[in-house]
Amino acid sequence: MIPEQVFNQLDRLPAHPTYLYDLDGLEKHVQKVKTALGKVEVLYAAKANPDPRILQAVFPHVDGFEVASGGELSHVHQHFPQASLAFGGPAKLTSDLKLALEKGIQRIHVESPAELQKLALLARELQCTAHVLLRANLNLKIEGVPLAMGGRPSPFGMDETLLESCLPILKQHPELHCHGIHAHLASGLKDAETHLHLLSGVMDWFRGFISQHRLDWQELNLGGGMGVDYQTRKPYDWHTLGEGLHQVKDLKLRIEPGRSLVASCGYYATPILDIKSSHGETFVIVQGGTHHFRTPAAQNHSHPFQIKPMHAPEVQNCTVNVVGQLCTPKDRLSTAVQVQGAAVGDWVVFPLAGGYAWNISHTAFLMHPEPNFVYLQNL
Ligand SMILES: Cc1ncc(COP(=O)(O)O)c(C=O)c1O
Known part of the structure; x- marks a missing residue:
């Protein structure tokens, strides 16, 4: 074992x-995941383990990092100033949003209409563009997972009505550039087929939403949540996930796994x-x-x-x-x-x-x- x-x-x-980290094994594993996913972008969710040596091992094999606080943002940016970063998390501090804009972070995942307003004002003040995804809490059935963040009342992301109320804010503020949607709905999804089914629901909803509102958005961040089976130790089936996501030609897909990359x-x-x-x-x-x-x-x-x-x-x-x-x-x-x-x-x-x-x-x-x-x- x-x-x-x-x-x-x-x-x-x-x-x-003592913690022992097998960095060679980590590199091989992340390479394998990236190969299975092909064109789908992979960001490592640094919250799973922000140890600089872990970040260092992961960095050459991923498309960037997801950070979830001002602290993580500063830490990851300090070690990898050249890395592409996405900044998520509910209730961000004004100072953290400002830092993200000053550092030119690639994507900010916005969690509420109020946060979007705040970001617009900050971007105007700093005379820059805020590149955002809106985080959605979709009305999808999510069952049998240890940690569900969506598909039910939760502080994470926005229901469809709140997403709709972001649209006029985006129109009013040229300093906001929205590229699409972010949807991390659950963590601990051990079965790739079931996971793929859930993600297909997210993609169908996204296509419907952009068509209904005549939006030119293409980016969809499907979050992390690929599970680790601590008891059977059966690994997550990245091949099945990759095969399923390769069928999608009309969207720019991104994922941000944490646990399944480093555990x-x-x-x-x-x-x-x-x-x-x-x-x-x-x-x-x-x-x-x-x-x-x-x-x-x-x-x-x-x-x-x-x-x-x-x-x-x-x-x-x-x-x-x-x-x-x-x-x-x-x-x-x-x-x-x-x-x-x-x-x-x-x-x-x-x-x-x-x-x-x-x-x-x-x-x-x-x-x-x-x-x-x-x-x-x-x-
Ligand atoms: C927004 C977001 N993205 C990614 C992750 C990473 O999830 P996991 O480590 O389960 O892959 C989390 C975990 O909480 C999250 O909240």
């Missing part, structure tokens, strides 16, 4: 929680500090926990792991819960998992920790030290 080159590294590491390159490895039984269950207590690796808590799942034995086993062939060092029962990483053996000092290694892992963790709680980071490249 865990590649040998990752496991072998652990022999050389100090006994401290598989990351591993969170941490030593066992204690093993004890409590009311009939065995607890393996590791150094670190959800303050380093919040993915299991955020996904509400039992995260798969593998143990690298460093000592003779203290427990054998038993079912364990893996928990962290925090004084809360929520600091649980895995539940009721059968293990061959475990001992204090062994490493517990969690795969699929490359995205929405370290950077979504509540690091300040209890003031434990931060993890170490190891980048595997040119091995």
